[in-house]
Amino acid sequence: MSNIIDLALNDPSISKWIKWVVALLLLKAPRAPVWAAFLSLNRLYRDITSSQAGGNALSAATLLAATFDNDYSPNDYFTVFAASAFAPKIPKLAFPIIFGTLLSQFLSPGSLVPPSINKYFMEPLWLNFTMSPYVQRIDLNGLAQTYVKINVALAAVTSVFDFKKIKQHIDSGFGATQAGLFVFHRSNSLTNLIVFPNLFAFFLLGSSKNFAHYFPNRKWYIGAVGALSAWLTLKIADWGVLNPLGYNGPERDVRKYSPQLMERINSYLLRLMIVTKWRQWKSGHPVVDQLRINRGESVVLSALVWYLFNAYDDAKGRLDDRAQKIRANDMFKLVGKLKN
Numbered sequence: 001m002s003n004i005i006d007l008a009l010n011d012p013s014i015s016k017w018i019k020w021v022v023a024l025l026l027l028k029a030p031r032a033p034v035w036a037a038f039l040s041l042n043r044l045y046r047d048i049t050s051s052q053a054g055g056n057a058l059s060a061a062t063l064l065a066a067t068f069d070n071d072y073s074p075n076d077y078f079t080v081f082a083a084s085a086f087a088p089k090i091p092k093l094a095f096p097i098i099f100g101t102l103l104s105q106f107l108s109p110g111s112l113v114p115p116s117i118n119k120y121f122m123e124p125l126w127l128n129f130t131m132s133p134y135v136q137r138i139d140l141n142g143l144a145q146t147y148v149k150i151n152v153a154l155a156a157v158t159s160v161f162d163f164k165k166i167k168q169h170i171d172s173g174f175g176a177t178q179a180g181l182f183v184f185h186r187s188n189s190l191t192n193l194i195v196f197p198n199l200f201a202f203f204l205l206g207s208s209k210n211f212a213h214y215f216p217n218r219k220w221y222i223g224a225v226g227a228l229s230a231w232l233t234l235k236i237a238d239w240g241v242l243n244p245l246g247y248n249g250p251e252r253d254v255r256k257y258s259p260q261l262m263e264r265i266n267s268y269l270l271r272l273m274i275v276t277k278w279r280q281w282k283s284g285h286p287v288v289d290q291l292r293i294n295r296g297e298s299v300v301l302s303a304l305v306w307y308l309f310n311a312y313d314d315a316k317g318r319l320d321d322r323a324q325k326i327r328a329n330d331m332f333k334l335v336g337k338l339k340n
Helices: 002-010 013-026 032-040 042-049 052-067 075-086 094-106 115-126 140-161 163-171 175-207 209-214 218-239 259-283 287-291 293-315 321-328 330-339
Strands: 129-131 136-138
Touching: 013 032, 013 042, 032 052, 042 052, 042 330, 052 293, 075 259, 075 293, 075 330, 094 115, 094 175, 094 218, 094 259, 115 140, 115 175, 115 259, 129 175, 136 175, 140 163, 140 175, 163 175, 175 209, 175 218, 209 218, 293 321, 293 330, 321 330
Parallel strands: none
Antiparallel strands: 129 136
16 A cells, blocks of 8 residues: 555656646636546556556546536537547548538528537627628628637637647747748638638528529528538638738648648537537437436446547557557547546
8 A cells, every 4th residue: 555655656647637636626627636637647547557457447437437427527528529539530521511511500490500619600700691582781890800809719729739830930940920920821711711601601692592492491502502612612722812921931731721630620510510419319308317318428438438548558569550540540649648
């Protein structure tokens, strides 16, 4: 027992755990110490059990303790997120279909759009559009304000997720100005990926009404218009219509949407859509509360994470195709950060 205590006190994982506890308490996260243990103590667990498998089992058990009967934990989203590690890669051209589906849901009564997409993107944009059988009008001032707000928010997100690239600009001698232009052009291209499909769809819906009768129903028509609008947005970026003015840094395709970037965006949107549909089903079935589906989600999530941790360990040091795919997978990269 004393050996375990000495091991724990001298392990760097403890300092990581303390930092996570402080951060989660500041965020007012329920069960902060338990969540912090899952996020930081896998290495200590491995040392205590003297095995990778034992450490992974303890991490999975810690996650179960953090999420079980925790109504504040989005177990359904976490479960879908973990399961996405097994999904095939989503091609870039899937984005038009995904956007068309979202647009048809947004503009059709009774359909459900993921709340975050609806609140921060679709609703703020479409509040500036007026469309009726006789009038089609845009509030340019409101649209410009919404555009700037989205761009500023995405610039902040870009600064966090692309921090290494920003630092690389400065360390390589390109300077803070080029680093700032990189953030601007990257965030602005993402802003256009949100705004342009909606703007194009607004114009196309008003000018192509005569084609609506060729579709089985209104949702299909709106979905087709949305898909075409998203496809046009991707092509405009591919054609280089909007050049990265003033930028001379190493990321020459900063305004283009790479297959890797679009795969991540498509995966994120699909996860939100799946979780939204699942929650819609749960809210429509009162028996769900009696069955405590949240508990089942917690168990499935912990089992998935246990499997992912073991698969990551199994792939280390191997050079076969499966191991290389695991190491290249974003989910397994996240697993690596949790384990090291």
